[in-house]
Amino acid sequence: MTFVDIYWMVVPAFEKAGPHFYLLDFLLPAGMGGIWIAAFVRELKSRPLLPLHDPRFEGALQHGD
Numbered sequence: 001m002t003f004v005d006i007y008w009m010v011v012p013a014f015e016k017a018g019p020h021f022y023l024l025d026f027l028l029p030a031g032m033g034g035i036w037i038a039a040f041v042r043e044l045k046s047r048p049l050l051p052l053h054d055p056r057f058e059g060a061l062q063h064g065d
Contacts, residue, residue, distance in 0.1 A: 003029050007025070
């Protein structure tokens, strides 16, 4: 939504006839988001999702039953 807000504020100052949408206006945020998600998933795969060597972890699992 920040991108939409910035676009809403900046574009009318440069385009008097109204906003013109280009393909790059949509591909750039999607590409940047895709890069961020790929990096996040890569880091998530390299780390354990559950705590290792935590003495309280077994008790927490038994408490949840």
